[in-house]
Structures are given as structure tokens and as C-alpha cells.
Amino acid sequence: MDTPRRKLRNLHLENVQNNSTPIQIPPSPMLKTLGHGTGVSVYRLDRSPKQGQIRSPWAVKRITQRTRATKDTLLNERIIREADILRKLNHPNIVGFRGVVKSPDGVETLALEMCNTSLGSILEERHDEDLGPLPAKNTFKMIMDIAHALDFLHTEARLLHGDLKSFNVLVKGEFEICKLCDFGVSLPLDEHGEINFQKNPGLQYVGTNLWSAPEIIDEVEIIDTKADIFSFGLIIYETLALVPPHTLELDAAFNSSNDVDLESRKQLNYSNCAGSNKSDLDDSLGVHVDERDFAVKSEAEDVVEDEEDEDDTKENDISDFSLTNLEQAYGTRPPLPVAFQLSDDYNCIVELFYLCTNALSEDRPAARTIWQCFENNAANVTASSDAAGE
Known part of the structure; x- marks a missing residue:
């Protein structure tokens, strides 16, 4: 008897969640910026076609270069924690986990489902x-x-x-x-x-x-x-x-x-x-x-990490x-x-x-x-x- 489609889908999700396939994340300046804040940046990762099939883009989240320079591990720990949580959350109304990659300097990059806005x-x-x-x-x-x-x-x-x-x-x-x-x-x-x-x-x-x-x-x-x-x-x-x-x-x-x-x-x-x-x-x-x-x-915006x-580091100036x-x-x-x-x-x-x-x-x-x-x-x-x- 053929393997049920649901079982195949679950096996696929399990593979994704276990990060069985290595994920290649290029340097930040080569990615399009989606958003950034205190010590954290999010980029759009356009994945190259595989076996002639176009693959959907991902959103990748990592701490910034300046934060890495401070040696403060709090934000990196939050990314690790978020990855651990998202691995276990499989729900259509929760953003999908795609993988997590550790760079040689120990910094984690979290790959997520991409949404419009x-x-x-x-x-x-x-x-x-x-x-x-x-x-x-x-x-x-x-x-x-x-x-x-x-x-x-x-x-x-x-x-x-x-x-x-x-x-x-x-x-x-x-x-x-x-x-x-x-x-x-x-x-x-x-x-x-x-x-x-x-x-x-x-x-x-x-x-x-x-x-x-x-x-x-x-x-x-x-x-x-x-x-x-x-x-x-x-x-x-x-x-x-x-x-x-x-x-x-x-x-x-x-x-x-x-x-x-x-x-x-x-x-x-x-x-x-x-x-x-x-x-x-x-x-x-x-x-x-x-x-x-x-x-x-803007899709045209491609801001480098610096x-x-x-x-x-901009300061809020609404004291008036x-x-x-x-x-x-x-x-x-x-x-x-x-x-x-x-x-x-x-x-x-x-x-x-x-x-x-x-x-x-x-x-x-x-x-x-x-x-x-x-x-x-x-x-x-x-x-x-x-x-x-x-």
C-alpha cells in the first residue's frame, strides 16, 4: 500500500525541523533587508532553484556585527531559544521554522517562513x-x-x-x-x-x-x-x-x-x-x-549591517x-x-x-x-x- 500523503508530509516536516539539510547563508550585505532593531537584523534570503524548481524565499534573523563585537550573548541566546521553540510549533497560524545555522564565530542564524509584511x-x-x-x-x-x-x-x-x-x-x-x-x-x-x-x-x-x-x-x-x-x-x-x-x-x-x-x-x-x-x-x-x-x-533597499x-544607536528625542x-x-x-x-x-x-x-x-x-x-x-x-x- 502507498504511503499516505499525510505521513509523507509529516516526514518532510520532521526533516526540516531536524535541519537535516545544510543551509547556506551568505554574508549580510548580500541579502535584502526586511527589518532591524536593537542588535538584531532580519533579511530576505532568495534561494536558488533546485532541480529546475523555483523555491520560495526565506526570512533569516541574526544579531548584528556591532552586537557580536560587544560579546553580549543575550540576543544570540534568544535566537537559539526561539529556534528551539519554533521547532516544536507546527500550526498554520504560526510562522514556519526552516532551520538554524551556526557560523564559525558561534553566532546563530534563524531561517523562517517568509511573509509579505x-x-x-x-x-x-x-x-x-x-x-x-x-x-x-x-x-x-x-x-x-x-x-x-x-x-x-x-x-x-x-x-x-x-x-x-x-x-x-x-x-x-x-x-x-x-x-x-x-x-x-x-x-x-x-x-x-x-x-x-x-x-x-x-x-x-x-x-x-x-x-x-x-x-x-x-x-x-x-x-x-x-x-x-x-x-x-x-x-x-x-x-x-x-x-x-x-x-x-x-x-x-x-x-x-x-x-x-x-x-x-x-x-x-x-x-x-x-x-x-x-x-x-x-x-x-x-x-x-x-x-x-x-x-x-522597499525591495530596492539593501542596507549593509554597519x-x-x-x-x-539613534536616540529618541521627543522630550519637548x-x-x-x-x-x-x-x-x-x-x-x-x-x-x-x-x-x-x-x-x-x-x-x-x-x-x-x-x-x-x-x-x-x-x-x-x-x-x-x-x-x-x-x-x-x-x-x-x-x-x-x-
Whole structure:
């Protein structure tokens, strides 16, 4: 009897995940830049045809030359950890693992599935072009796909993502499928779906303050999967407001000021609103971006590593604006913008935003509840449409 196709596919995935085939990664200057941040760069690797067949490109992630020069191993360790996690994650809504290569100097390069762009890049462009909220059908698709990814992550993989934001949501095509990426700071969940920091002092939540849940900001001893759900709610907020959470007033200040040049305004854009979970305000709103992994730039742009390192060291210079209230807003539900008139198509999206950003974790829905409710809602809408057409 012939080997079933499913078994063949599983054997292929197993070979890929075990990295049985050597991967050749050329020097960074020979690759097209997809994104870069503090000590990390992501490139497009166009693979040569094999046996006359065109092969899909990959995204490769590695630490920069300047970071290697500092001998700081933290970021390289995160890449190794991310590779170990991704090897075990096989889900259509999680970015695919392709392999990992160690160079002679011990630096790891992570090869990943290539996606068109990130949700953050799409929202940033809409903001710059004054296009209004992301179309409801696209937000609906994103919610369904990422909720499926989180359900798998929380219940089967037993992991907390730990850094959900729009730039860690990848988009293929015209929202044909959305995928979750960047697992370098993910944390293991115990048998109760929790993380007890007191019992596990070696664990630390390293997310981004702007997207963090109140229990993270308050540094409680025990957190659960609902910390991810709060951050997910803020991604939904981004699709409506087109700015990072808690920055509406700052964005308005930049846009209304005649004294702020374009480069300064860009510091408030999506791609620059990242940083680790520190009290330092500049890190949380600065240009130093670790997780902008797949925010695709111009295809013509081919920046060498030294230039990227120079960008990494830019300092945030928005001290002319009052940021006093920003830190106080961390871990709270940001107000929706009043400028946009939302149609009835957005009702369930806005409702989910409010549910996910409830202050108490027990009041937030689980990822499975989210996709099941949205699936049922879609089925009801379809049924109503069919009945109306009869």
C-alpha cells in the first residue's frame, strides 16, 4: 500500500525541523533587508532553484556585527531559544521554522517562513495616508487566525507568547492568512496554565510596556494566559486607532506641531514603538526595535549591517512633549479615537476589544472562546444572508 500523503508530509516536516539539510547563508550585505532593531537584523534570503524548481524565499534573523563585537550573548541566546521553540510549533497560524545555522564565530542564524509584511507595517501605512481603520473583514480575519494561534500556544504548546503587538503579526497576501511570530521571550506555562515567578525566579516577562497587561505592570507573582489576551486586545485597538496604544495624544501633538520635523514624527510610528519591559520611558517609546522582524521595507533597499547598527544607536528625542501620563497609562484600556465613524461591521470587533482589555484577567475571554464566537458569528451572518436571498 502507498504511503499516505499525510505521513509523507509529516516526514518532510520532521526533516526540516531536524535541519537535516545544510543551509547556506551568505554574508549580510548580500541579502535584502526586511527589518532591524536593537542588535538584531532580519533579511530576505532568495534561494536558488533546485532541480529546475523555483523555491520560495526565506526570512533569516541574526544579531548584528556591532552586537557580536560587544560579546553580549543575550540576543544570540534568544535566537537559539526561539529556534528551539519554533521547532516544536507546527500550526498554520504560526510562522514556519526552516532551520538554524551556526557560523564559525558561534553566532546563530534563524531561517523562517517568509511573509509579505506585518500588520504593523500595514497599519502604519494607513495612518500615514489617512485611510482610516483597517477594513472590518481584514480585522476579522486577523482576529480569527491569531486567536487560533494563541489557542494552540496556550493549550497545546503550553507557552505564553509574552510580546504580542501588531509587528509580531505577519500577513500573507491580501489577508489570505495571518501568522504569529517572534517567540524569543516566550515563557513556559505550568500544568495550570500559569507562570509563578516566585517559584521560578529564573523566569522574567520581557515584553513591551505599551502592550502589557495590568498584572505585568504591577509585577504580580502569578500570571496566566490572559496576559496575552490583554495584549491581543491592544492589537485590535491598533487596527481601529492606527497608532500604538496610549499614544493618541502624542500622535496628535506631533501632527499639530510645526516645530517637529518628519524624522522626529517617525519616532512615534508603529515600527518605532517597541522596547523591553523597563521603566525607562525612552526604551518604551524609542527607535530601538527588537521585534520588528518582518516589517518589510522597499525591495530596492539593501542596507549593509554597519548602516543598520548606526540606526540602532539613534536616540529618541521627543522630550519637548509631555510624556508624564504615558507611564501611568501602561496596563490600562486606551480610549478609542472619536475621529473615525465606525460602521455596524465593527460592532463585534469593538466589543471584543473591550472584553480583552478588562482590568481583571478572569474577565477576559480565552483564545478558544474568541475564535469560536467569531466563527459562530460568521456562520450566523452567512445564514442570514442566504435567507435574505431566498
